[in-house]
Amino acid sequence: MGEALVVSDREEFITTKGRQKQPIKCDADSIAGCVSQRACVYCGARVVLNPITDAAHLVHGPIGCASYTWDIRGSLSSGSELYRNAFSTDLQEEDVIFGGGKKLTAAIDELVGKYQPKLIFVYSTCIVGVIGDDLNAICKAAALKHEIEVIPVQSSGFIGNKSAGYRAACDAILQLLQPTGIKKANSINYLGDYNLAGEAWIIESYLREMGIELNVVFTGDSSSEKLKTATQASLNIMQCAGSTNYLAGKMEELYHIPYIRVSFLGLQDTADSLRQIAAALGNEEAARKAEILIARESARIQPVIDKYRRKFAGKKAAVYVGGGFKAISLIKQFRELGMEVVMIGTQTGRKEEYETINSLVADGTVILDDANPAELERFMTKQGANLLVGGVKERPLAYKLGIAFIDHNHDRKHPLSGYVGAVNFAREVYSTLCSPVWNYLPDHDRGDVV
Amino acid sequence: MKEKKAACRNVNENPCNMCMPMGGILALKGIENTMVVLHGSQGCSTYMRRHISEHFNEPVDVGSSSLNEKGTIYGGEKNLKQALDNVRKVYNPGVIGILTTCLAETIGEDIGRFAEEYLQEKNGEEIFLVTAPTPGYGGTQAEGYFFTARRILTCLTKKSEKHNKINLIVSNISPADIREIKRILNLMEIKYTLFPDFSDTMDRPFQRPYRKMTPEGTKIEDIRKMSGAPATLQLGMTVEDALSPGKYLAETFGVPLYNLPLPIGLENTDRFMEVLQEVTGKGLPDSLQQERGRLLDGMIDSHKYNFLGRAVLFGEPELVYALTRTCLENGIHPVVVATGSRTAKLAELLQPYIEAAPEPVQILSGTDFAVIRKYGEAAEANVAIGDSTGRYLEEKAGIPLIRIGFPILDRMGGHRLLSVGYTGTMAFLDRVTNTLLDSKLKPYRSRMYDTFYRKAT
Numbered sequence A: 001m002g003e004a005l006v007v008s009d010r011e012e013f014i015t016t017k018g019r020q021k022q023p024i025k026c027d028a029d030s031i032a033g034c035v036s037q038r039a040c041v042y043c044g045a046r047v048v049l050n051p052i053t054d055a056a057h058l059v060h061g062p063i064g065c066a067s068y069t070w071d072i073r074g075s076l077s078s079g080s081e082l083y084r085n086a087f088s089t090d091l092q093e094e095d096v097i098f099g100g101g102k103k104l105t106a107a108i109d110e111l112v113g114k115y116q117p118k119l120i121f122v123y124s125t126c127i128v129g130v131i132g133d134d135l136n137a138i139c140k141a142a143a144l145k146h147e148i149e150v151i152p153v154q155s156s157g158f159i160g161n162k163s164a165g166y167r168a169a170c171d172a173i174l175q176l177l178q179p180t181g182i183k184k185a186n187s188i189n190y191l192g193d194y195n196l197a198g199e200a201w202i203i204e205s206y207l208r209e210m211g212i213e214l215n216v217v218f219t220g221d222s223s224s225e226k227l228k229t230a231t232q233a234s235l236n237i238m239q240c241a242g243s244t245n246y247l248a249g250k251m252e253e254l255y256h257i258p259y260i261r262v263s264f265l266g267l268q269d270t271a272d273s274l275r276q277i278a279a280a281l282g283n284e285e286a287a288r289k290a291e292i293l294i295a296r297e298s299a300r301i302q303p304v305i306d307k308y309r310r311k312f313a314g315k316k317a318a319v320y321v322g323g324g325f326k327a328i329s330l331i332k333q334f335r336e337l338g339m340e341v342v343m344i345g346t347q348t349g350r351k352e353e354y355e356t357i358n359s360l361v362a363d364g365t366v367i368l369d370d371a372n373p374a375e376l377e378r379f380m381t382k383q384g385a386n387l388l389v390g391g392v393k394e395r396p397l398a399y400k401l402g403i404a405f406i407d408h409n410h411d412r413k414h415p416l417s418g419y420v421g422a423v424n425f426a427r428e429v430y431s432t433l434c435s436p437v438w439n440y441l442p443d444h445d446r447g448d449v450v
Numbered sequence B: 001m002k003e004k005k006a007a008c009r010n011v012n013e014n015p016c017n018m019c020m021p022m023g024g025i026l027a028l029k030g031i032e033n034t035m036v037v038l039h040g041s042q043g044c045s046t047y048m049r050r051h052i053s054e055h056f057n058e059p060v061d062v063g064s065s066s067l068n069e070k071g072t073i074y075g076g077e078k079n080l081k082q083a084l085d086n087v088r089k090v091y092n093p094g095v096i097g098i099l100t101t102c103l104a105e106t107i108g109e110d111i112g113r114f115a116e117e118y119l120q121e122k123n124g125e126e127i128f129l130v131t132a133p134t135p136g137y138g139g140t141q142a143e144g145y146f147f148t149a150r151r152i153l154t155c156l157t158k159k160s161e162k163h164n165k166i167n168l169i170v171s172n173i174s175p176a177d178i179r180e181i182k183r184i185l186n187l188m189e190i191k192y193t194l195f196p197d198f199s200d201t202m203d204r205p206f207q208r209p210y211r212k213m214t215p216e217g218t219k220i221e222d223i224r225k226m227s228g229a230p231a232t233l234q235l236g237m238t239v240e241d242a243l244s245p246g247k248y249l250a251e252t253f254g255v256p257l258y259n260l261p262l263p264i265g266l267e268n269t270d271r272f273m274e275v276l277q278e279v280t281g282k283g284l285p286d287s288l289q290q291e292r293g294r295l296l297d298g299m300i301d302s303h304k305y306n307f308l309g310r311a312v313l314f315g316e317p318e319l320v321y322a323l324t325r326t327c328l329e330n331g332i333h334p335v336v337v338a339t340g341s342r343t344a345k346l347a348e349l350l351q352p353y354i355e356a357a358p359e360p361v362q363i364l365s366g367t368d369f370a371v372i373r374k375y376g377e378a379a380e381a382n383v384a385i386g387d388s389t390g391r392y393l394e395e396k397a398g399i400p401l402i403r404i405g406f407p408i409l410d411r412m413g414g415h416r417l418l419s420v421g422y423t424g425t426m427a428f429l430d431r432v433t434n435t436l437l438d439s440k441l442k443p444y445r446s447r448m449y450d451t452f453y454r455k456a457t
Helices: A008-013 A041-049 A063-067 A093-098 A101-115 A126-131 A135-146 A162-176 A199-209 A224-228 A241-255 A267-281 A284-312 A324-336 A351-360 A373-383 A394-400 A418-433 A436-440 B020-028 B042-056 B069-074 B077-091 B102-106 B111-121 B141-156 B175-187 B220-224 B245-253 B266-280 B286-306 B317-329 B345-354 B369-378 B388-397 B421-441 B444-456
Strands: A014-016 A055-060 A119-124 A149-153 A187-193 A213-219 A235-238 A259-261 A316-321 A340-346 A366-369 A387-390 A404-407 B002-005 B034-039 B062-064 B095-100 B128-132 B166-169 B192-195 B232-235 B257-260 B310-314 B333-338 B362-365 B383-386 B401-403
Touching: A008 A014, A041 A055, A041 A119, A041 A162, A041 A241, A041 B042, A055 A101, A063 B042, A101 A119, A101 A135, A119 A135, A126 B069, A126 B102, A135 A149, A149 A162, A162 A224, A162 A241, A187 A199, A187 A241, A199 A213, A199 A284, A199 A418, A213 A224, A235 A241, A235 A267, A241 A259, A241 A324, A259 A267, A267 A284, A267 A324, A267 A418, A284 A418, A316 A324, A316 A373, A324 A340, A324 A351, A324 A418, A340 A373, A351 A366, A366 A373, A373 A394, A387 A394, A387 A418, A394 A404, A394 B042, A404 A418, B020 B034, B020 B042, B020 B095, B020 B141, B034 B042, B034 B077, B042 B062, B062 B077, B077 B095, B077 B111, B095 B111, B095 B141, B111 B128, B128 B141, B141 B192, B141 B220, B141 B245, B166 B245, B175 B192, B175 B286, B175 B421, B192 B220, B232 B245, B232 B266, B245 B257, B257 B266, B266 B286, B266 B317, B266 B421, B286 B421, B310 B317, B310 B369, B310 B388, B317 B333, B317 B345, B317 B383, B317 B421, B333 B345, B333 B369, B345 B362, B362 B369, B369 B388, B383 B388, B383 B421, B388 B401, B401 B421
Parallel strands: A055 A119, A119 A149, A187 A213, A187 A235, A235 A259, A316 A340, A316 A387, A340 A366, A387 A404, B002 B362, B034 B062, B034 B095, B095 B128, B166 B192, B166 B232, B232 B257, B310 B333, B310 B383, B333 B362, B383 B401
Antiparallel strands: A014 A366
């Protein structure tokens, strides 16, 4: 590190490219009192499943868990809006003492009576894990009674970190999938996209132009019926690996659907991904059409990107996002804009993702796992970052430090995927990095002293 | 008036409240040099930080004991003490507030004992600990706020010599509102301890260098001496005695308590001024008299437009109580008055004011937005008044939402909204009136054309 960190337990989670040989420590529980930016297991499960539009998402627990996650994603639907409600059994003290099982059964009955959903996800929260309500049995009984899918999600907040929630969500999805005996050529599933601001629709239009059918998106704008047909696809493409890597592996194992990793963030990744999809399908026609699409869109977009790029010379970026996939793409995307990433970290990145990150960044770049505000502040300041990419909690910190900021969170309302997303990204970098507002800040004492 | 409870339903559908520790964090953020640790799993602190951060547009650091499976089974004492050690290393706070979550309460964690032991282990080190059991299922953020405020006094206030600083205990209002109250007190040349005061900790000026901890907020020294004040004014009509910080000071130290409504609205503000004068013997300065006159003038100017208003009011009980009375005195009819808190006090307190109302007023406690929307639509509400969680009334039921309260997540400047005092009331009323005007004026030409011209031809 060169300088001692205040909390020594955190040292292994921070490395500097080129200065340390040992791999970064990751995928571990957060250290008490370190103000982690991570949420919990329930959160991980909820964010993956929530975009399933016709599902009733019922949180079995006290009210807070449902309050804080009510419609938190910018996921869009082409059909049902049921997913945008926050349903909770709103457990009270007497339920905690005497058990919440009966209340849960009654809650499911009530939801079925009011909305007739085909699918209900029942999320377990911390206290349900402690008081021991038998979620599996209750859901099974309700499913039989109402002849619908009632799927328990084992997401008690304390049973791991956010990644455990991703896995719980994937397990829940796997319960929905059914072997159909049909395999459709040139039909693919898109894993790890949540249709934020219509991003899945943007990618669907590219694939359609290539003559490829987008079968099911996991889970952006998906429905219970659509998800059941997922096993018909001939290929899975996976964007957010943190949340769906496990699902992709399972689908390969159980339904023999191979998968490839893709990214539609930035010009280079978008073009590479479209080519890889055509190649993985062995579809030469699609490959030819992809080249036409890439050429046309690049010609249209590149001048716009170049115009912005000229404004960014010498500027440095910092990145702190949820997962490794996004972090990796952002390094490349900033390079397209002529910027270097000088600090990069994730909440739930995996070992191989950190290896990729390490191979991509320049010497001297600080890499952090499960960072906290104090570390972000310290390293952004030390590395001289001009801009931070992050989520809602990181935004005010960046602004308080006088640093530009890009929202790359799941409640954003503008697409960052594909060609239109690349332009939005460049424009957003421009709108924050080149804002006149920074001219008015006092220029002295930038460093942290307290 | 009928009081409807949602208790017969088994699903809370779109919550109208958050949970106890959320309010606890806000109360603690009003004390100088204070850090908060939530005893529970990691998600709670992160979710609450996210909400608070987005409302105030401020970095909000809250530690967690990050309980995992082991801590849940064998007890989280070790995690909590490690959390205290770590936040002290990084933040060096003068006070640490320890709040529990559902999880910690369910497994029976005794944070009082942990805190005592921790202090013994750190013999002689200068640190104050405030503990507040705030199970998420024990109440809403409103109860969490007052209860934690009470716990702060229980842990920090000592018996003190009599002095002339009055205590002013505020509910969860915006930093702009807190500053307005301080301005009024300063104009009246009143000495005071305002508690808890997050006006400057949660709405900080841009400064370099950045500071993790802020020296603003109510001073510990002042909190210690709140027992010697001539009186406590508490903006907490709806607060149960067991949660009431003012009641604690009255019962423990004999400080006379005046429970007052939030000074929003003419009558509520008058009441606030009256009690200030009564307690301190100070007069109302000319400038405040003028502000009152201006408010009255503005109320007259806008009264006919306000009479168009059929409002759905929702949020924390204290705010809803004050806003309902403000609506009533301006001819805006409150068709639905709702809170997620399970309280009978709101209905009791409003009873005398709504008896004379021309139409029934639906008062809902422990409710959710499914119920609020149902009654609001049935009563043809044309304006909703409350925090951002009511945005669905706007989106799905077409009822325009005037944002006030906490949290405001989908607009800038929720924490800068001024609504208290004569000046704040005028600002609030203008926001309501202009929304009503907008509803009248925007469709005016097409509506008249469709109604009369089309019909006639």
